[in-house]
Amino acid sequence: MSAEGVRARVRAEMTEEIKTVARRHLATDGANLSLRAVARDMGMASSAVYRYFASRDELLTALIIDAYDAVGEKVENAEKREKGGHVERLLVTAHAVREWALENPHQWALIYGSPVPGYQAPVDTVAPATRVILLIAxxxxxxxxxxxxxxxxxxxxxxxxELARVAQQFTPGTPPRLVGAAFSAFIHLCGAVSAELFGQLNNSVDEDRRGYFEFQMRGAAAFIGLG
Amino acid sequence: MSAEGVRARVRAEMTEEIKTVARRHLATDGANLSLRAVARDMGMASSAVYRYFASRDELLTALIIDAYDAVGEKVENAEKREKGGHVERLLVTAHAVREWALENPHQWALIYGSPVPGYQAPVDTVAPATRVILLIAxxxxxxxxxxxxxxxxxxxxxxxxELARVAQQFTPGTPPRLVGAAFSAFIHLCGAVSAELFGQLNNSVDEDRRGYFEFQMRGAAAFIGLG
DNA sequence: GCCATAGAGAGAGCAGTGCTCTTGCTTTTC
DNA sequence: GAAAAGCAAGAGCACTGCTCTCTCTATGGC
Structure with missing residues (x-):
């Protein structure tokens, strides 16, 4: 494209690199990552980062959206490959969520953990946040x-x-009770993953955590009326 | 007691007051509360606080233990008053947990939310952490x-x-499958409360959140084989 | 009752943070 | 080629956790 396009592409690459470095820092510092440290890692002044993200919160928002999309895409792909019945599709979905969470614990904490103090999630995060629950539904x-x-x-x-309203919007024709059961499975899923990642399982379930998770999700499937 | 007792009591009172002020700050700053701000609120130098807590992490640990004990005590009392059947006892327990969490959302985040980066929970927190799940069991x-x-x-x-091992230790005679169901209820309970507090319900369940929670917990009770 | 001591508080200081503002420089646009 | 826009750097502000030193006072042994 034109020279304008070059500048835009460089900017996009820089933006992406900042996010990548920030994700790395997420692992050690959690949600209160240091913008200065990110800048240092990239060999630039901290003030320069503000050309790309107006504030730390804006960078966090970008990371949150990316995280929702990452888990959403992984899970959708896993489910697409599954050729079994409905229970199998549900289980493969759940296990894909858990696996992503185990691979990216700090990104999981970012999106499903306690909200970072003073941070207000903007509307941009709403749509990506719904991918997993929509798949289950x-x-x-x-x-x-x-x-x-x-x-x-x-x-x-x-x-x-409220369930009826949600059903009408996303899964028309499905009884509210069933939408509730699907939602319940999602809640149980998130709770089971968070419990594993946030340390609630320590000293009681230390070996077969996949079995633990499978047990939770089979229960959720049974509540839906599957299996 | 002796004059030594006076000093010790003053020290205990100061310790308690620091924790109280810190809990208030928890509401605005979350887990990364400012020790200096706490000191300022108490009209003392920040360095003086270190006479009572060796570090911010140690103060956090004290708050965590207190939080576990607070929810544990509230729930145990609520359950003790309930004279109905087993389902009612389970439900009143669950609702008590949720109510405490709604009253103290930041303390809930502290104990059941994402772990604060760099913080390692010491062994002192293990025992108080088990009160709710033990009650359910x-x-x-x-x-x-x-x-x-x-x-x-x-x-x-x-x-x-693993379930069998846990059962033998805490609820001897109970089949592992049933202990698993009880544990599953606890996981579901924590997930349901966290989802409500951490914003996962926004824009879908906004009115009858108690009904939402009741639905989750009745499902959990059914999985146990109650109701 | 006296005095060494241990505890408590204050203040300065260090290295780090988010963020702003000003100053130069380069690239794009007209 | 000139004007405008974008980018990067550096200094600076107010804040943080934490340490060290200093002073003062309450405590305990004699």
Whole structure:
């Protein structure tokens, strides 16, 4: 392209490199990573980084969006390759989430851990954040439409209304109760992964953590009415 | 007591006051609270605080232990007052945990959120950390011994072995499969509360969050074989 | 009751942080 | 070629955790 394009490309490369270095620092410093340290690693002045990210929070936001997209893409690919039934699709999805989390514990903490103090997630993060739960919902919807799920008692109340609203938007035709069960599986999934990563399992489940996780997710599948 | 006792008591009071002020700061600054700001609030030099806590991490450890004990005590009291059946006891326990978490979101983040970078939890935190899960295990054991839980298929594998070991130590006589279900309820409980507090529910479950939580916990109870 | 001592607090100082502002320099645009 | 826009660097501000030194006071042995 034009020379303008060159500058834009260099800028994009710099932006990407800053994020890569920042991700490395995430491992040692967690969410309160040092912008100055990142700049030092890149051999540039700390003030120069502000040409690319207006603040540390903005850099964090970029990392958060990337993390959501990374886990989303990994999980979607894993599920796409699975040729088994609905339970298998659900389990392979869950295990893919866990594996990504084990590979990138600090990015997991960034998106599913305690929010960093004073940081307000902007709207840009909402869409990428929904990829995993949407995939689970789609699997459950597929199973429902295939008649693979036994009839369940309907639920009522405010939560049921909210579930109905969500169902209408993302998985029309699926009963609210079932959407609730899918959501429940997602909550259980996140809780199981976070418990493993954040140390709640230490001194009680130390060896077969994959078995632990499988047990949780089979329970979640059963609650959905699968398996 | 003697004059020595006076000094010791003043010291204990100061220690307690520092923790109280620090807990207040936790709300705005999260885990990276400022020791200097705490000192400023107390009208003393920051260096003086180091007479009471050797480092910020040591202060954090004290807050963590206090938090575990606070939620543990609240939950144990709530459960003690409940005169209903096993499901009711489990639900009142779960709701008590959630209510404490909603009242003290930053203390919840401290104990069940992402670990603070560079911080290594000392052994002193292990015992207080087990109070809630032990209470749940006791309820499940009671239900089992009362014959209130239907027979379940046993599980095998490494995780089952670990469960058996845990069962032998804390709830002897209870089948590993059932201990696993109790543990699963605890994991689900923590995940549900964290999801609510850490923002995963925003834009999908905004009104009846108690109903949402109740739904999760009834699912957990069903997995145990209750209700 | 006296006096050495241990405990408590204050202040200065070090190295680090996020972020801003000013100053030069280079690239793009007209 | 001149004007404008983008980039990088450096100094500086207010803040942080933590250490060290100094002073003062309450404590315990005699």
């Amino acid at each position: 789609r699997i459950v919807q597929d199973a429902y439409e295939a008649g693979a799920i036994a009839e369940q008692a309907a639920i009522t109340g405010g939560y049921a209304d | 006791r309820i499940v054991q009671d239900a089992y011994e009362a014959g209130a839980i239907a027979e379940q298929a046993a599980i095998t594998g490494g995780y089952a072995d």
